[in-house]
Amino acid sequence: MNTVKGTRDFLPAEALIKQNIIERMKKVFETYGFQPLETPALESWEVLSTKGAGGEEILKETYNFEDLGGRRIALRYDLTVPLARVIAMNPNLSLPFKRYQIQNVWRYGDVAKDRFREFLQADIDTVGSNTMVADAEIIACVISTLTELGFEKFKVRLNNRKILSALVKYAGVPEEKVIETFRIIDKLIKIGERGVEKELIGKGISKEASKKILEFIKIKGDLVLEKAEKLIEDKEGIEELKQIISYLKSMKVEPKFEIDLSLARGLDYYTGPIFEVFAEEGIGSIVGGGRYDKMIGLFSGKDVPATGISFGIERIIEVMKERKMIEVKKSNVKVFVVAVNDKVRDKVLEIVQILRNNSIPADFDLRSRSLSKQLDYANSLGIPNVIIVGEKELESNSVKLKKMDTGKEISLKIDDMVKSF
């Protein structure tokens, strides 16, 4: 008896953390006007393998199988392709369609300590707007979400695929090596300048071109866009980033964003601004996304502009747990009501029910245990308050309230009980 390889259970302590984080993220998404969407776990292979929607790397890891009726089915690989399908199937949706989606995805890849075959993603996307305000809003929402979760030292790194395209043109990279070049550029933080240069040359990019690329992608500082502008011919990508930054300023969003000309992102379908957040160096990205103005057209037959971002919730949770940004508890019961002896057990039922009817999470013994065993159980779940029901106190309609952290006990009238929590 075991879980399937690459999957895991979330016992209450883990599930409570996950729920807490999901609820807080949802609240921020909704204040930004994103509405929930849910799509099925099952998609047809036809949908998932739509040419240009994902590319080879995605297809390689798609969790697919033949169903009992002989159809090739794939489990939801990400939340972007299902969104494109929804847009195609619902041509009368009011645009822009701003949706968030928080659902599991499945990938049939190698399994490792932090690599699962079933894991949770949260995406926000704006479909049907080609203005950079939409991208600025996505970035503002990412900043608000991470801030709400308690992250402080993070930056949303920004770049634009159009800048990278202008760069490879300026450097003279041949058309067929462009995507590969983007992938290598993206590794700058991970493998350093020498590493990037070596890989570029290894892929047959000329020494001169490699040098031009490297000089460009390592431009830093306040005037990065102005400096970049001087080197490349096509300025559209730079113009778009300038607009985004200007919109973010109008929104008075905290400047937790920066231009990073080495950011490229792996997916093929990005067409404009791209975004990424690293929680800290080394750990990899916790949020990533960008504009994809052509992808939905592959499904709907006509181009619909879109931009959006994906949060790797489980990686975010790992970071938050490591940094003690979130409390781990086995139960969110607030009060455990114990019976001193069997004579008062009926009264315990009544008292528990009074608490519950007042929306106070309350529990009691279901195993006819002794007083000390009842206290042990409450303790094992980390329940902070215990109400002790004894015959003597009941004569004056009272109970004892014990705070489990200090051990302090006070007497409490049953009528005043609800007010204490």
Add this chain to the structure above:
Amino acid sequence: MNTVKGTRDFLPAEALIKQNIIERMKKVFETYGFQPLETPALESWEVLSTKGAGGEEILKETYNFEDLGGRRIALRYDLTVPLARVIAMNPNLSLPFKRYQIQNVWRYGDVAKDRFREFLQADIDTVGSNTMVADAEIIACVISTLTELGFEKFKVRLNNRKILSALVKYAGVPEEKVIETFRIIDKLIKIGERGVEKELIGKGISKEASKKILEFIKIKGDLVLEKAEKLIEDKEGIEELKQIISYLKSMKVEPKFEIDLSLARGLDYYTGPIFEVFAEEGIGSIVGGGRYDKMIGLFSGKDVPATGISFGIERIIEVMKERKMIEVKKSNVKVFVVAVNDKVRDKVLEIVQILRNNSIPADFDLRSRSLSKQLDYANSLGIPNVIIVGEKELESNSVKLKKMDTGKEISLKIDDMVKSF
């Protein structure tokens, strides 16, 4: 491009309803001390086909396939078998283990208007308690949950498998026909007395036995247990129901429950009290469950008593929609901020962001539309408030607030804006 047969998307209007109902259910479950559990969508065939866990009827509908590694995998069929596996895999869990679980399940069955292959269930179960208090608590929680959702005229129907066993013994039904007899008994409400008699005789139950069964299962009224007691020899099941009712009285739970001796429930693994709620006659059950003291032992090797119940959330949602018990809305944005012309668009960004920073769901135009088109969009999503930003008002740091239901407009200082929502 379509959804896979038997599955469907939940666009925002539907997803908002589902979320609202899930949140309200969760809140009640948590006040009753149930903690969340999540299990993977994928289970090994070995787990799902454990003998006695489900029975043939379940295996027939299990959504199973061979994965890319040649393993036989099944999608989660229900939430009870995964719970049993979790208990077996975690022998050190504090008992009782009270968990709720709200997740999708998949069944490869016939597809019809209201029959899907992927649908949502919500279960609460108490594992590790053999006292009838646990069953009473489950019933109390069901009553609180349905009351919270706005249901008024419902009854939790109660019976006990031990009573049914005593009945078939008293009627002289041969051992090998017992399960089949239970299934026919369960149809009393659906097919009536004549129907039940006909089916029993059709299955080879004697006329005399059928008569005895029918007379017993149609006993009604206040003294149903007392009347039943006189007929059958083994009184344990009746004793248990009396205890449950007594506990519910101690809890002062509204008497939205009743004994129904014709209730049998389909699953093989029930061993004691069984529960069911019909939203109304004809529509079928929306909640069902019971005690299963032997099932977990099939996984863990030693018996662990358990009792619990399953809510068919999607059926509950259907009923609530039909009866207009829930508001349908396409968006939960509270305020849409419109720009009178392009000059004020930057100010719109600032105003929207003030609202969002104060947790007020707010949105604005992302398509550079005219004033009237902006209003049309807000209207199409049913957003109740519109803030109109115009140059003249901005001179005095004001905006106009328009209530979309009445069309009434008032002037508002930007500094006082947040207080208005």
